[in-house]
Amino acid sequence: MYSRAMPREFPACSGCGLCRLVCPMWRDHRDPRFSPEGLAKALQSGATALELAAPLAACSLCGACDPVCPEGIDLSGMIMDLRSRLPRRAELAALQAKLAQAAASAKAPAAGALLLPGADLRANPSLLARARTLLGLRSADDDGADIALALETGGDIDPARRRQLLGRLDGRSLVVGDGLLLAALRRWLPAARLHSLGEALSNLVAIRRRLASADFYVIEARAYHADYERLVVHYDRLRADTGCALNLDLQRIAIPALTRSLTRKSAPLGDEDVTQVRWMLKGLAPRRIVVESLADRAAFERACDIPVLHLAELAEDSMMKKETPHACG
Amino acid sequence: MKIPLVEPGTIGPCPVAPDALQGITRQQTNPARWNGAGWQDFVAALRAADVELVESVVACGVYATDAGGTAYGMPHGVVIARDAGQVSRLLKTAQACRVPVTVRGGGLTTEGESVAFGGVLLDMSGMSRVLTIDANALTVRTEAGIYWHSLAEELRRENLDYLSAPLNLTSSVGGTLGVGGIDVNSARLGCSADQAVSLQVVTPTGEIVECSDTENSELFQRVILGYGQFGVITEATLRIRPYTPLAMHYYYYSSLRAAIEDLQMLDRNDASDYSGILTIMDCAVNLLVAFDSDEREAAFRKHWESRLRGHGEFGFALCMLGHYAVRPWKLGEALYLLQRKQAVFPEFRRPEYLRAGKMHDRSVVFSRAVWKHWGSRQMVIPDLATSADKFIAAVERGNAICRKYFRHYTLYCVGIKLRPEHKPHYEMSCIPPDADGWAYGCEFEPMIEGEVYSRDHFQAFKNAIYDIGVDLGASYYRFGGMMKGYIRRVFGDAVVDRHLALKRRADPAMILNRDVIF
Numbered sequence: 001m002y003s004r005a006m007p008r009e010f011p012a013c014s015g016c017g018l019c020r021l022v023c024p025m026w027r028d029h030r031d032p033r034f035s036p037e038g039l040a041k042a043l044q045s046g047a048t049a050l051e052l053a054a055p056l057a058a059c060s061l062c063g064a065c066d067p068v069c070p071e072g073i074d075l076s077g078m079i080m081d082l083r084s085r086l087p088r089r090a091e092l093a094a095l096q097a098k099l100a101q102a103a104a105s106a107k108a109p110a111a112g113a114l115l116l117p118g119a120d121l122r123a124n125p126s127l128l129a130r131a132r133t134l135l136g137l138r139s140a141d142d143d144g145a146d147i148a149l150a151l152e153t154g155g156d157i158d159p160a161r162r163r164q165l166l167g168r169l170d171g172r173s174l175v176v177g178d179g180l181l182l183a184a185l186r187r188w189l190p191a192a193r194l195h196s197l198g199e200a201l202s203n204l205v206a207i208r209r210r211l212a213s214a215d216f217y218v219i220e221a222r223a224y225h226a227d228y229e230r231l232v233v234h235y236d237r238l239r240a241d242t243g244c245a246l247n248l249d250l251q252r253i254a255i256p257a258l259t260r261s262l263t264r265k266s267a268p269l270g271d272e273d274v275t276q277v278r279w280m281l282k283g284l285a286p287r288r289i290v291v292e293s294l295a296d297r298a299a300f301e302r303a304c305d306i307p308v309l310h311l312a313e314l315a316e317d318s319m320m321k322k323e324t325p326h327a328c329g
Numbered sequence: 330m331k332i333p334l335v336e337p338g339t340i341g342p343c344p345v346a347p348d349a350l351q352g353i354t355r356q357q358t359n360p361a362r363w364n365g366a367g368w369q370d371f372v373a374a375l376r377a378a379d380v381e382l383v384e385s386v387v388a389c390g391v392y393a394t395d396a397g398g399t400a401y402g403m404p405h406g407v408v409i410a411r412d413a414g415q416v417s418r419l420l421k422t423a424q425a426c427r428v429p430v431t432v433r434g435g436g437l438t439t440e441g442e443s444v445a446f447g448g449v450l451l452d453m454s455g456m457s458r459v460l461t462i463d464a465n466a467l468t469v470r471t472e473a474g475i476y477w478h479s480l481a482e483e484l485r486r487e488n489l490d491y492l493s494a495p496l497n498l499t500s501s502v503g504g505t506l507g508v509g510g511i512d513v514n515s516a517r518l519g520c521s522a523d524q525a526v527s528l529q530v531v532t533p534t535g536e537i538v539e540c541s542d543t544e545n546s547e548l549f550q551r552v553i554l555g556y557g558q559f560g561v562i563t564e565a566t567l568r569i570r571p572y573t574p575l576a577m578h579y580y581y582y583s584s585l586r587a588a589i590e591d592l593q594m595l596d597r598n599d600a601s602d603y604s605g606i607l608t609i610m611d612c613a614v615n616l617l618v619a620f621d622s623d624e625r626e627a628a629f630r631k632h633w634e635s636r637l638r639g640h641g642e643f644g645f646a647l648c649m650l651g652h653y654a655v656r657p658w659k660l661g662e663a664l665y666l667l668q669r670k671q672a673v674f675p676e677f678r679r680p681e682y683l684r685a686g687k688m689h690d691r692s693v694v695f696s697r698a699v700w701k702h703w704g705s706r707q708m709v710i711p712d713l714a715t716s717a718d719k720f721i722a723a724v725e726r727g728n729a730i731c732r733k734y735f736r737h738y739t740l741y742c743v744g745i746k747l748r749p750e751h752k753p754h755y756e757m758s759c760i761p762p763d764a765d766g767w768a769y770g771c772e773f774e775p776m777i778e779g780e781v782y783s784r785d786h787f788q789a790f791k792n793a794i795y796d797i798g799v800d801l802g803a804s805y806y807r808f809g810g811m812m813k814g815y816i817r818r819v820f821g822d823a824v825v826d827r828h829l830a831l832k833r834r835a836d837p838a839m840i841l842n843r844d845v846i847f
Contacts, residue, residue: 014396014398015391015394015395015396015436016396016499016700017435017436017476017499018498018499018700020454020476020499021476021478021479021498021499030409030454030455030456030457031409031455032391032409032452032454033387033388033391037391038391041390041391041393042387042388042390042391044390044393045386045387045389045390045391045393046386046390047386047387047390051385051387052387068697070697070700070701232681233680233681236680236681249482250478250481250482250485250690250692250693251690251693251697252681252682282483282486283485283486283487284486
């Protein structure tokens with residue numbers, strides 16, 4: 001029986017194949033080895049992480065497999081764990097060290113709710129300022145970017161560094177821009193009030209009333225799948241309230257815009273991403289595409305000529321000033 | 330009892346004699362592992378033919394068992410299907426080298442039919458793209474390795490839907506067309522295989538042939554419901570329909586017989602678009618009825634609903650309360666019923682699948698519930714398919730067998746509308762030979778509930794169910810397939826020998842899906 005509280009491990013995989021149905025890696029390769037089921041079954045047959053290096057690198061860690069697994073296996077956790085057993089690229093280790101050094105010298109934030117923007121949003125200062133203003137939140141100097149990178153790329157997380165970050169965040173209400181970090185924080189800070197950037201922004205009246213039935217709203221997959229049971233209700237309401245179309249499949253699992261894997265992380269957008277975007281838009285003729293994640297924007301901009309906006313860009317400038325502080329309470 | 334050795338491609342005398350129902354070892358589908366003779370020559374020839382073969386344990390381990398989880402076997406190598414030409418080259422080479430090829434779609438067989446006991450495992454899921462959708466003619470052309478779920482996703486983008494498919498998201502189109510497939514609308518639209526208009530088939534000797542009722546019809550008749558004996562389905566053209574959400578109604582019975590009689594009454598009178606029975610316990614039986622349109626629903630309410638003997642949820646709860654109030658020693662049973670209700674009922678009413686009171690994407694709703702509440706590493710689901718008049722007897726006898734072997738179990742019953750023009754397809758298939766108008770199917774599914782049962786216990790249970798089929802002159806459908814050991818007793822020597830002769834002609838080296846039937 002599925003339980004988030006007590007996830008199971010790969011021996012419990014029964015080979016039902018439900019994870020394949022929602023897996024972008026599977027959609028791309030059409031080879032069972034490139035699926036969570038294939039990985040679990042290979043492990044059951046005694047495979048090592050090294051033998052599974054290709055699918056491990058190809059996984060985008062979107063987490064779609066987790067909520068659909070009827071055995072309640074933490075499949076994305078399994079993949080992250082296996083990644084940590086692979087040899088790591090030197091430049092990733094160096095980048096993580098650099099980010100950790102910056103975090104160590106960051107000032108401890110004052111009390112109150114915080115925005116942890118994540119690397120993508122931090123790289124776009126004007127959008128970050130807009131999101132901060134809309135949400136009425138300060139952004140944390142230490143947003144755990146090094147830990148997010150370690151989670152994604154299988155790096156070691158220094159326990160002392162993790163304690164430092166959690167010590168700075170514990171007891172607060174947090175809006176987290178990085179979906180993978182958000183999922184980890186849910187496990188590490190079970191009592192914290194945590195929201196994804198997309199959920200927090202889409203709760204704002206100023207944003208909601210600017211969404212319309214001609215919009216195609218792209219949910220950020222990692223954050224959504226990490227808190228599926230709650231967020232499926234949130235987004236269903238959003239659809240009902242605004243009439244917008246959402247990137248949900250038949251199982252109401254978010255289809256990620258990008259199929260970008262670890263190996264293609266720094267590469268330009270590939271044909272796979274274009275194919276994925278075209279699949280998402282098939283049968284739809286939206287006037288606008290609204291994305292929660294900046295990473296998704298580039299894929300849509302390359303694959304179609306429909307205007308693409310980040311959620312934070314939806315609110316009128318005049319409305320931004322009227323928002324009450326911290327939309328997530 | 331001594332079981333005689335049987336050469337591949339022959340059927341020996343059946344060791345399961347009618348007078349030997351107790352304590353006798355049964356012949357299983359699981360055969361001995363192929364001995365690997367000439368494998369290296371085959372591999373070299375295959376690579377020369379530009380067919381990629383994977384031999385690593387990592388790749389082969391994915392296919393170690395099927396949904397049944399009681400048959401285990403490893404192929405010598407795996408080929409992921411990519412196109413008909415590649416499948417053709419594989420089969421030609423395998424035929425020349427006499428290497429067995431086991432074809433797998435979703436792997437949802439329960440008797441090891443999609444498990445390779447040596448030889449090549451051909452994974453059709455690599456051919457899983459929709460090719461064309463004709464919204465005017467209401468047909469779709471698709472690669473046959475596609476899962477019904479993926480097909481539904483593609484069709485839904487154009488507000489279309491397939492006609493009927495197993496309530497299981499990872500069934501493949503090709504696999505289903507080969508065995509039958511049932512849905513809760515099969516009483517109206519027939520078994521899933523009946524929606525096939527035409528097929529591209531790679532024969533066991535490697536010819537790529539298009540077939541339909543009018544083109545190569547003999548091959549079409551043998552491939553549909555043919556258990557993969559006469560070819561690999563690589564593409565299929567299927568009839569489709571406009572998509573509609575469902576208005577669901579549930580009626581609750583304390584008598585299985587009354588529920589079945591009402592189900593058959595609805596089917597005979599075309600009173601609903603969907604109908605089926607799902608039991609929780611012997612005294613708690615659910616008849617589900619659903620509609621594609623408000624008009625059909627209104628007609629049902631006006632003419633047929635009052636004739637049903639089942640209760641609504643509230644009324645049935647009151648009945649059960651009264652029942653258990655005077656039977657306090659059955660408190661455990663009452664608590665189980667309550668617990669199942671609380672666990673299962675919300676699955677069918679999840680808000681994300683309900684809009685304006687109608688259920689969207691029923692196959693997802695049902696399939697998720699099936700895997701969540703009935704799925705496990707061992708799916709033990711023997712089944713029976715009978716003519717309408719034998720169905721109650723079959724279900725009641727099967728129910729008694731379930732009670733003997735397991736504490737809790739579920740029965741799932743549906744009708745299957747037969748198409749007279751498809752009678753040739755039905756020969757030696759899941760459709761019982763004496764069925765006319767409708768066939769009826771029942772799956773008997775024990776609730777494992779964390780208990781540990783031996784493989785022998787499961788097999789004895791399945792055999793006991795299959796024996797009912799033999800006794801009643803029935804057949805077996807959907808998951809169960811036909812166990813090799815039963816086939817002569819079920820269909821008789823004349824029919825089996827005729828099909829065996831056809832098989833030998835089509836597949837001289839008897840390489841394709843060996844040991845599933847022949």
